Amino acid sequence: MAGEKPRMVGVLMGGICGERDVSLSTGACVVNNLLSAGHAATPVCINKDGSWEIGPQLADSPPGRGREEWFHGDSTPARDATGLLVSQGIECVFNALHGPGGEDGTIQGFLRVAGIPFTGPDVTPAALTMDKALTKAVLDQAGVRTPRGFEIPMFPDTRNEERWEELEREMSGKMPFPWIVKPNCLGSSVGIQLFQSAEEFLSAAAANGSHWCPSPGLAGSGFIVEEQIEGRELTCGVLELRQGDLKTLPPVEILPKSSEFFDYEAKYTPGATDEICPAQLDADMTGAVQELAALVHKTFHCDPLSRTDIFLTEAEELVVLEINTLPGMTETSLIPQSALAAGISLPELFDQLVCHAIQREALRKAVDTL
Numbered sequence: 001m002a003g004e005k006p007r008m009v010g011v012l013m014g015g016i017c018g019e020r021d022v023s024l025s026t027g028a029c030v031v032n033n034l035l036s037a038g039h040a041a042t043p044v045c046i047n048k049d050g051s052w053e054i055g056p057q058l059a060d061s062p063p064g065r066g067r068e069e070w071f072h073g074d075s076t077p078a079r080d081a082t083g084l085l086v087s088q089g090i091e092c093v094f095n096a097l098h099g100p101g102g103e104d105g106t107i108q109g110f111l112r113v114a115g116i117p118f119t120g121p122d123v124t125p126a127a128l129t130m131d132k133a134l135t136k137a138v139l140d141q142a143g144v145r146t147p148r149g150f151e152i153p154m155f156p157d158t159r160n161e162e163r164w165e166e167l168e169r170e171m172s173g174k175m176p177f178p179w180i181v182k183p184n185c186l187g188s189s190v191g192i193q194l195f196q197s198a199e200e201f202l203s204a205a206a207a208n209g210s211h212w213c214p215s216p217g218l219a220g221s222g223f224i225v226e227e228q229i230e231g232r233e234l235t236c237g238v239l240e241l242r243q244g245d246l247k248t249l250p251p252v253e254i255l256p257k258s259s260e261f262f263d264y265e266a267k268y269t270p271g272a273t274d275e276i277c278p279a280q281l282d283a284d285m286t287g288a289v290q291e292l293a294a295l296v297h298k299t300f301h302c303d304p305l306s307r308t309d310i311f312l313t314e315a316e317e318l319v320v321l322e323i324n325t326l327p328g329m330t331e332t333s334l335i336p337q338s339a340l341a342a343g344i345s346l347p348e349l350f351d352q353l354v355c356h357a358i359q360r361e362a363l364r365k366a367v368d369t370l
Contacts, residue, residue, distance in 0.1 A: 006039050009354055010054075010090035012097055012107070014045040019099035022328060027096035029330045030350055034094070037347035039354065042088055043070045046097070051075035054088055082114045092357050093118040094350070095326060100185060103326045104130035117361035119353045121325040125300045129323050132184050132224050135300075142299050144292070145319050148175060149226030151184065164205040168198050171225055177201075178228040194228065229321070231313040234279055236293035237327070237335045240303040241356045248290035249338040250278035251310075277337045285312070292318050300325075304356045307335055 011034070013027025014020055027043060034041040043055030055070030076084045085093070093111055095118050101107060105127030111118040120126070128134050133151040140146065150171055171179075179201060182192040195201040237249035255274040281289065293308040300306070302325050309321040327335045331346065339349050 007091045007354055007358070008040045008042065008089050009034055009092050009094050010042045010044040010085055010088065011094045012044045012046065012102075014047060015097045015099060015102050016046065016048055016050055017099035017101060019102075020048070023096055023098045023102065026098065026329045026333070029336075029346070030094050030096050033346040033350050034354070037351040039351070042090060044085070044090075044093070045071050046078075046101075047071075047075055049075075050078050052078060052081045052084055054084060081110075082116075085114075085116060091117070092354050094354060094357075095120040096329065098326060098328070100130075104185065115361070115365070117357040119357045120305070121300075121302055122360075125302050126325055129300055129302070129306075129325050130185055132182070132322065133222075135323060136224075138299060139296065139320055142295070144296065144299075145317065147180070147226040147229050147319060147321065149180075149224055150175070151222055151224055153222040159206060161202070161206050164202055168201055168205075172198060175225075175227055180224075180226045180228050182224050182226075184222050184224055229311040229313065229319050231311045231319075232279075234281075234289055234310045234312055235307055235334050235338075236289050236310065237305065237307045237338045238293050238297040238302070239305055239339075239352075240297065241352050246294050246297065247342075248294050249335070250341045251281065251286060251289045251293075252277040252334050252338055253279035253281075254334075275334065275337060277334075277341050281312075285316070288318060292320065296320060296323050303360075304353055305335070 011027050011030050013023045013030075015023050024045075027045075031041040031043055045053045045055065047053060053071050053073070053075045093116055095102065095107060095111075097103065097107060103126055105123045108118065108121065108123045108126045112123060121129070128138065136146045136149070152167065177198065178194060178196045180192065180194055181201070193204060195204065233254040234251050235254060236251040239247040239249065241247075253276040255276065279286070279289075289310060289312070292310060293306070296302075296308045297306045300323060302323070305325065305327070307324045307327040309324070311319045311321060313319065327333065329336060329346075329350075336346055336349070339346070344352075
């Protein structure tokens, strides 16, 4: 282990949003690999009703146990979650949540106020990067190319066909089809759709437009309409375990087999996508991709970890799609693949993230006492 001693780590998983299953898979992988790294790991689940539940302390359990046997409905209201974590002796929370509540600064703010070390980004980078429209605005200011597009605020009656037709005419006058439509504040490719024509868009909008805005009335609850970028889809991870000391991981190329783009099914259906790691790029382009990922990482202050999704066009331009500060962490996820290609095992990676979290919180408390 990189740390001085084994830690009692609470692996936070589940959640109330549509990315719950992805989070549970990530959490199970994290628990098993933290055990392999020598830590004690306690599964902590946020249930669908928002209550919290502690699984068994797995300090002496062998890796490989499934998540289904960990939780039995003995839950605690969210308002008592801090006491629950403290009562279990948890020294650090490994954040394996995905989507709203887990990636958007909410849980980060809660743990920061509670004084509990946590993995992943701090409050501000989490909130910024979860909002796709804000992310695009910041990247534009930094001179980073992103797909051309529009942010559409949610309107009350999503079944109003005249409103959708008006919206389509306004946007198509500025940007021709095909369009990529995606919720502004969801991850894991949830809700993303590709439309080749106005007829396709209007048919889907009238029937399912509300799915693009899962939290109507909240800030950032609209959706994004973007041009479709043609080219090779790449992703590149960056590790920053000490401030300013960046390690760019090998880029990965993503090749969906049946989907037209890397949607939810392509991302999470076994065998649906070929992922080539490291991507077959020449040295100059590999360096350019890594340099761009590092720039995006630094722009948002994403320590300790980020993954930037990038398209390489036929004209050899690099276009940033999104940045993910809490990427999936199963054995077959993109960051673990890339880390392994760089010689970093999953137990080593997760151990380093835990140690970083504890050191970051200790530094913050030391600064606060000055």
